[in-house]
Amino acid sequence: QSALTQPRSVSGSPGQSVTISCTGTSSDVGGYNYVSWYQQHPGKAPKLMIYDVSKRPSGVPDRFSGSKSGNTASLTISGLQAEDEADYYCCSYAGSYTNVVFGGGTKLTVL
């Protein structure tokens, strides 16, 4: 069982928007603005999409956005494209003992 809770799957049609939630506790997501999101295509390494809750690295389309409310972080993908179909993982800093926790991952299907 992962420390952060994500839906197992979400889906949307091309052009639509989808939101993936990531629920933790006040010891991780709620306690720090160090939430990051990673995209993973089958057989590939994860790729950073969002860091510090809502910041996009250079090269990541602005269709990807992040937010946080309380103990829940969210990744929103607008204007869905076929290449967005992948697994998405959230990650949070969780203090000096636990350090890092991941979500269980969400499979995004573009219909």
Add this chain to the structure above:
Amino acid sequence: QLQLQESGSGLVKPSQTLSLTCAVSGGSISSGGYSWSWIRQPPGKGLEWIGYIYHSGSTYYNPSLKSRVTISVDRSKNQFSLKLSSVTAADTAVYYCARVVLYQGGYYYYYMDVWGKGTTVTVSS
């Protein structure tokens, strides 16, 4: 452009020690503001953080693996390594190394910006 490349034993017998190395190219492992991490992914499952090492040599491990994990750095070779002892089938996974951004330009961060391609380790007799 920074690149990471994992290498090591792909098949390990139960109870033995798994050993992997991550070679860093295009940058120095001694650069301040970063730590160097190992993450794994069992077949069909999610990501699990194993631990990381700072450029200073300080280490932090996943509490659930701490008794079996050692991460070390070899600055002369610009690489860092993972040893996981007393392995079982549950340790079968793709193992990734990654750079963790901690501090840049006066600000604190916490995210993994560069990942290796991963290496598959199977624990089997």
